[in-house]
Amino acid sequence: MKEVRTLLAFALPYRGRLALGAGLMVAESALALAVPWLGGKLAAVFLQTPTGDGTTPQTLFLAMLAVLAAQALLKYGNIDLLGGTAERLAADLKIRLYDHLQALPLGFFHQRRQGDALALLTHDVYVVSGYLGGAALGVVPLLLTVGGALVCMFRIQGSLALLALILIPLFYLLIKVCGRRMRPLARELQEEHARAIAIAQENLGMLPAIKTFTREEEESERYRNQIEQVVRLSARERRLNAALGPGIQLLAGAAIVLVLWLAQGAIHHGSLAPSQLVSFLLYGQLMTRPIAGLADLYGQTQRARGALGRLAEVLAEEPEPSWDQGKPMPSIRGGIEFRGVTFAYPGRAPALKRLDLRIAPGETIAITGPNGAGKSTIGHLILRLHEPSEGGIFIDGVDITTVSLRSLRGQIGIVPQHVLLFHATVRDNIAYGRPEPTQEEVEAAAKAARAHDFILQLPQGYDTWIGDRGVRLSGGQQQRLALARALLKDPPILILDEATAMFDPEGEREFLKECRELLRRRTVLLITHRPASLELADRVLRLKDGAMAGADEEDGVTVPVA
Numbered sequence: 001m002k003e004v005r006t007l008l009a010f011a012l013p014y015r016g017r018l019a020l021g022a023g024l025m026v027a028e029s030a031l032a033l034a035v036p037w038l039g040g041k042l043a044a045v046f047l048q049t050p051t052g053d054g055t056t057p058q059t060l061f062l063a064m065l066a067v068l069a070a071q072a073l074l075k076y077g078n079i080d081l082l083g084g085t086a087e088r089l090a091a092d093l094k095i096r097l098y099d100h101l102q103a104l105p106l107g108f109f110h111q112r113r114q115g116d117a118l119a120l121l122t123h124d125v126y127v128v129s130g131y132l133g134g135a136a137l138g139v140v141p142l143l144l145t146v147g148g149a150l151v152c153m154f155r156i157q158g159s160l161a162l163l164a165l166i167l168i169p170l171f172y173l174l175i176k177v178c179g180r181r182m183r184p185l186a187r188e189l190q191e192e193h194a195r196a197i198a199i200a201q202e203n204l205g206m207l208p209a210i211k212t213f214t215r216e217e218e219e220s221e222r223y224r225n226q227i228e229q230v231v232r233l234s235a236r237e238r239r240l241n242a243a244l245g246p247g248i249q250l251l252a253g254a255a256i257v258l259v260l261w262l263a264q265g266a267i268h269h270g271s272l273a274p275s276q277l278v279s280f281l282l283y284g285q286l287m288t289r290p291i292a293g294l295a296d297l298y299g300q301t302q303r304a305r306g307a308l309g310r311l312a313e314v315l316a317e318e319p320e321p322s323w324d325q326g327k328p329m330p331s332i333r334g335g336i337e338f339r340g341v342t343f344a345y346p347g348r349a350p351a352l353k354r355l356d357l358r359i360a361p362g363e364t365i366a367i368t369g370p371n372g373a374g375k376s377t378i379g380h381l382i383l384r385l386h387e388p389s390e391g392g393i394f395i396d397g398v399d400i401t402t403v404s405l406r407s408l409r410g411q412i413g414i415v416p417q418h419v420l421l422f423h424a425t426v427r428d429n430i431a432y433g434r435p436e437p438t439q440e441e442v443e444a445a446a447k448a449a450r451a452h453d454f455i456l457q458l459p460q461g462y463d464t465w466i467g468d469r470g471v472r473l474s475g476g477q478q479q480r481l482a483l484a485r486a487l488l489k490d491p492p493i494l495i496l497d498e499a500t501a502m503f504d505p506e507g508e509r510e511f512l513k514e515c516r517e518l519l520r521r522r523t524v525l526l527i528t529h530r531p532a533s534l535e536l537a538d539r540v541l542r543l544k545d546g547a548m549a550g551a552d553e554e555d556g557v558t559v560p561v562a
């Protein structure tokens, strides 16, 4: 079974601790089996029937206390050991899952809601780790207790023990009947739970839109409905689980009454001593707990299978090649060539169609064209955020699929259309472009991006925290920081995707005036509609529907500017 394989793979690194935990559980169950035996002996002393070995009541009391103390100690050790293992397992699983999610291509996330990935990290890993560190191992002592108690019962009275044996398949049947409805329910519950996380996560990120479009009531209701759905399903699951426990208890109770009834005759004929009956009943009682535990285990197993399925599905997704896979890209001079590149986002018409493009090292190229023409896609393909379905992309004549992502992306800077800033200080956000830059380097980049002056006006200057995604800055200020970050990286290829769209005209003019010097040393792709930026370019390429627009001068395939 796929889930079992996945489970074993997750458990493997912890086999030592898990085995020790199982060992402690087994010892605890073995001790539990001693209690009815001692109980029988004590009953014999009280009823003044010979125990057969002349044990004194004091010894029996002490033995009983010792067994109970040892049981408590073992339980404590086990809870600590297995609880700690489950936590470590959850932590490792989370780290592994996070690294995997981070390595997946962007396309994976474009097909799903972010909340789904969050639900995996916040919910499913705990279900699996809790199961591995608890319920899954619990089956060993449960079976041992049931088996051991049965053997002891057979030794006391064969025919009565047979009755208990016959009851076990009945218990199993009950569990199975309830369980058949449990598994789909567990999966559905997890999906609804993930949906609730996704709604909350998306809405909290969309608060400005919710407030300005006064959609609070609707969104609140959407979330409430989702939570109600989770509660409804949880209630169904709880009821199913709850039906199992008392059902089993009823069966077990009835069996004990039956044993008492049948035992009358045996005691009468002297084939069963009253003290043996006490032991027998105590063994019977000992068995009911693990059997009810098996029912609980069944429910937990179904929940864990659902979570495992979802984890395994995501872990089976093909990640991007690792950062270091492939030869390192030599120092880039900046020549870029697209040879017959076709690319389509999943389920969409091609965004780029057999695109040919040749950019010389050091050229500043403006790419313009209507919305949705495929301009940003060109930038993303150069960075290998997506892979073309046909054709190839070459930098300085090197096929970019043959070099490592780290060496490729490390030499390309991008200011994306949608600026991405962290909840960190201004300095840390700019410094994200290059590890450990000096303050002078950070300031030089900020000055070039026309950001230095406004940064100095902030309450703590470069040490000001800018809020989630930079919410405490204006749109233009965010863009200037993103630009400073890309400039600090000092890459031989720079992609500016509408990088000055939010600049004020004065700021844009200033930036563009000083830009020539800044851009001269590198190849620059200016994705822009803005006339001022177009003037900066050595050539303007016009893109339409994923291809160069027309083929003649008039249509402006290539418009030499200077």
Ligand SMILES: Nc1ncnc2c1ncn2[C@@H]1O[C@H](COP(=O)(O)OP(=O)(O)OP(=O)(O)O)[C@@H](O)[C@H]1O
Residues within 6 Å of the ligand: 110, 345, 346, 348, 351, 369, 370, 371, 372, 373, 374, 375, 376, 377, 378, 417
């Ligand atoms: N993640 C995505 N999944 C599916 N389709 C996408 C995705 N991103 C972009 N597209 C589609 O691909 C096409 C090209 O998009 P792209 O962002 O490259 O256009 P653009 O020329 O940069 O547009 P704009 O001027 O509006 O920024 C568009 O039709 C768009 O709808």
